[in-house]
Amino acid sequence: MSTFLVNLSGLVLMALIVWWFWLSSKGRATQHSGGVIDIMVDHGVYEPAVIKTAAGATLQLRFERRDASPCAEQVVFHGLDVSETLAIGEVTTVTLTPTQPGTYRFTCQMQMYQGTLIVE
């Protein structure tokens, strides 16, 4: 009986991991049509991490890096050919005008920090 319970809970745990990290949505997107957005870079996450914007609108993403650990140093927008070095304790503005609708990830170099830019 206990063998069954242990195995079952292990499998449930695995299913939960899959669901939570991969299948469920990554949190509520903040909706913008261009403009200035403040993003806090701290404790391993971008806040907000999911940003929706309209295609062709110019975004000014102001990254405020609080995390001094080296992982946070760079932010890379995959597929947009944009990257920027973030200085500790400062606000670094990344200006971009995505024209192609799609979902772009923005991460740190090691991809520990993860964010999503949804262009509609």
Added chain:
Amino acid sequence: MNKQTLPIQGATCQGCVKRIDAALEVVPGVTAVSVDLPGQRVTVSGDASRQAVQEALVESGYAADPAAADETAPLAQADQDQDQDQDQDQDQDVQLSISGAHCASCVRTIEDALGAVPGVAKASMNLADRTARVSGRARPNDLVRAVQSAGYQASEVRDPHTAEQEREEQERSLYKKLLGQTALSLAVGVPVMLWGWAGGSMTVEPGTPGQVAWFVVGLVTLAMLVFPGRHFFVGGWKAFRHHNANMDTLIAVGTAAAWAYSMVVVIAPLVLPAAARHVYFEASPMIIGLVNLGLALEMRARGKTGAAVKRLLGLRAKTARVVRDGEEIDLPVEQVREGDRLRVRPGETLAVDGEVEDGDSSVDESMLTGEPMPVRKGPGDSVAAGTLNDSGTLIYRATRVGADTALARIIDLVKKAQGAKPPIGRLADSVAAVFVPAILLIAVSAALAWYNFGPNPPLAYMMVAATSVLIIACPCALGLATPMSVMVGVGKAAEAGILIRQGEALQTAAGLDTVVLDKTGTLTEGKPAVTRVIAADGDEQHVLALAAALEAGSEHPLGRAILDEAKRRQLTPPAVSDFQSSNGLGVSATQEGATLRLGNRRWLEQQGVAMTLDQAARSLSDDAATPLFLARDTQLLGVIGVADRIKTDSADAVARLRDSGLKVIMITGDVQATADAIARQAGSDEVLAEVLPEDKAAHVARLQQQGAKVAMVGDGINDAPALAQADVGFAIGTGTDVAIESAAITLMSGSLHGVADAMAISRATLRNIKQNLFGAFIYNSLGVPIAAGLLYPFTGWLLSPVIAGAAMSLSSVTVVSNANRLRLFKPRQRRPQGERP
């Protein structure tokens, strides 16, 4: 109003700010609270007593510890006194650069917006140079935000040097903090580990003093998780809430599992079989210590990868000597405007880009172009910010300032390229994106496997295997493998005057097999120069001096070439009169009663000049030079060969390219004979002559169809389509025009060696990336199964979580260090001038 400043500690995020605000706002008498996160202090306005505020802070958990508070108390006290003195000495000036403001009413709006920010004593905007100066204690960030919400753009103008120092200071303090955390956790972990190694009992017998002792050890270990290990848990939790998992997640879950299991053993040994009553209290502090140590070492090593940009940043001048109304004033470089006249003295760095108006000096441009020889500069020449004036004084007019200077754009470009990803990194990228959740799954599966198939006691083995898997898995090594090498490689290239604009080019350049070189301006200087002077009587200087006299004031390229050569040889042209130009055929003048003529062969023959020196003239033609004949009356004095000379190091560079196995093809619009002559001098394998500019791209495409990986090297303007068509386009810049859009790589020195250097650097970088990726993949794909216990059935080996922690921190340090090794790479051995290999 009364203000007081108190030190705080441990406040790291906006959440903390909110909590501190909330804690202090309720203190009677407090009217405003302002938390300074970077400064770790809080300023409170109002009539509240210091005692009450301090107590509220202690309660909120952010009070500085007493020792620190004592240290800063006198300072804080002084603050308070000065505050009553209208903040005079504490005022800090912030300068903002404003854009979008065009009229006087904007000035008013902006000043009002700034004035409304708490802590601002005075704000004034200067419309002329679009800056605002704010004094007071407001945070620059808040000021920028205020301007932005008023509808304008603003950024803080900071002395880059101070900013850099501040950044270094912060990194140093984090480094120290990490080392401190390492020391603390190892101080706990090592004794416990040694106790176990020395044969001390690591098992718990219910009801013995040992149980109590282990309970105490458990509490001390918990302190390690809470203090030095805090950031893993905070980071892991935050990421978890965002449905993300990162390194922190792995460390947090791993250490928590080891600790929780051991604590169960201590508190309720009876729920476990006797064999499973083993504690693993050494694991958590050891892992936290080792991983913190790894982070600290990695940070150290990382500092070096950015050395190239740091070096470029260091080239920027802080002040400039501006000449206004005959007076010279030293101004901060930010205040220099286009059109200003500047003076640069010997040994000084040029502050902005400009054009020389007066003076004569040589300028060291090696920091931008990689070219070691100083360049002579006189009136009309352009100069670039960041270059070093040598011995003379120059007066120059600013043509590009601020972010428009070549140096600023180079820095921008290098920074951008350093973050770019060559395609080789894509696999690692996609793996890294799903890595951590996958490891969590593996850890659970490993635990289940041990439970079902493992030896007794299953619970202990499950815990050890799962923890080791979590700890040994290193997403860092995988994620860092490509970017670290790219960062160092791109920086290395920038040092050699090579600007790589696309990450992809860095990879493609390593696999090229054909180089197409444009002739004019790439292989050659791009403007005619005297190649040879042949005198009938052997007096070359005399022939050249006479020719120069005839061409004096000429704007024709051939004439300029003769004048330049005469100037170079320091000849004084004799006086001539009755100057006449004959319709582009030649020029004539009178000297001491005789008629001097300089022109082409046919024209002189028509004038009745007896043509000798035929042999010499033909040899000039063979070398692709245009012969100009000089005659006095009907007697031929000499022949001057003028040609677009090949650059002194072109042949050397072509030889280098061929040595590395590349096929070198020259492409030109010249007639076949001239093209052949140049190709012979340069040593290229093939010649494509009489090619129309618009057909160059087609020729490149044809080579590609034949299966060649083609590099096209050209000037970036006429050759733009061909550069874009090629697998990698190299634009030859003339010194400092950096942003050549059509090319993936810009060579700033104008030397073809740059092509070979760029390929050498990209090969070295690619090799380095491959080593890193290989290492990271092998490490993870061996480490994780071994940690899961795959070897146990065969050898009885099961990794301890502590070893896993050590391996994990070593692996990321190794990747960063290997990337740093690239910094030592030398694309070529510089040979002394003129010496052939």
